[in-house]
Amino acid sequence: KIMERIETDVVIVGAGAAGLTAANKLKDAGESVVVLEARDRVGGRLWTGDVDGAMLEIGGQWVSPDQDALIETLAELGLETYTRYREGKNVYIAEDGERRLFEGEIFPVPAKTEGEIVGLIEKLDALVAEIDPDAPWEHPRAKELDEISFAEWLGTQTDDEEAKLNIGMFIAGAMLTKPTHAFSALQALLMAASAGSFSNLVDADFILDARVVGGLQQVPLGLAAKLGDAVRLNQPVRKIRWNPDDLAEGVVAVTDSIEVHAKRVILAVPPILYSRISYEPPLPRRQHQLHQHLSMGFVIKVHAVYETPFWREQGLSGTAFSPYELSHEAYDNTNHGDTRGTLVGFVSDEEADGVFALSAEERKAKILESLSHYYGPEALDPVVYYESDWGSEEWTRGAYAASFDMGGLARYGADLRKNVGPIHFACSDMAGKGYQHVDGAIRMGRLVAEQILNEQSLAS
């Protein structure tokens, strides 16, 4: 088979937000770039799809006010945002199934539990303020905090089960999408620090503030458009070759039909996929080890579209939480200017495993039943129903993103962003601010481009 041969300054593997940001920064600085993307589309975990006539955000969608790298990119691309619907009352479901309406952030729980929740939020805010999201391993107690699971840590603070479940949910089910026993207290603090504070995570109106008119996939689509035919789809990179004894030889990225010869390569793919590529010579032992300590979380994003946003007529905002429900959180996700109403719910980690053991029909029935506990029986009959199933996506393998196992962050975190010779790394899953979010992907894309531009060798 004859391989197409391309020469360029920098080859980027992966056309997600991180890779496309890096490619644009390098191109703007006068470097030539080629982006190799495995899928038949750009965007990676950003994917705005049409499902049975409904526009759905199959992947990431929300923008929060502190995410300035994303907000700047939206402005550069001329994209408009709109606010999530939030008028009216929120719903909380208690352990006994009682449906309670509330306003504000603190759930309607017994006074003692409320006191425990407020105390935990204060405690976490104080700890988070001590954490540098770009270097959580530098905290004086990093090792100790990385050796205790978030579940155990919560147990050292309170014996109030409902308080532990609620506080746990904000980091576990809602963010890392792993159970609280599966990640450390340090990993939890990084998640909160990356969003500015723990209080910000609790505030749905902050974290899930705005959406992009026409969908967030327009960010990667717009970034890719600026690169023109430098973006090559359907090109999974299989191999990366370089000569450690002569860096001037550069690096070669090989797909099934293209060989790209470049000075540098950026791996802009989730870290769990690094081992899908063969390296000649192999990556160093440090990378071999550290890459095994990251794994993807797992969540089903459920979309249910109705003829009208019927919950609004009941005075409901659509915002709903319960640590006792299959869908632990749900929101009004109606598209800008749409007359139909859309609800979005989330089924996380072990709950997701549980419903994937069922038939599609049974799974749908169980999930809609959970939504009906929040919104009433009308929720049982959507006109469009869809489950985002990122666990089945070969080039992602989970959602939302990757995090370290117990002890992994303090032990390996500092090396995650370090380049190996001409091989550089960028992804939302290694970000500080904006960690696991599009904002973090853009930050890491910018950072890796700067790293490369700052190196003398490229200028030669």
Ligand code: FDA
């Ligand atoms: P990303 O995974 O997007 O891109 C990597 C690219 O590399 C992919 O296109 C992949 O196909 C490609 N690739 C992999 N291996 C390859 C190979 N060997 N060769 C070539 N190409 C290869 N964020 C947010 O800010 N707000 C939100 O509301 C949400 N919500 C949300 C919901 C869901 C369901 C998901 C899955 C994710 C979110 N997120 C989110 C997270 C957000 O989508 C995510 O952090 C970024 O889009 C990740 O961008 P990256 O470019 O880092 O990786």
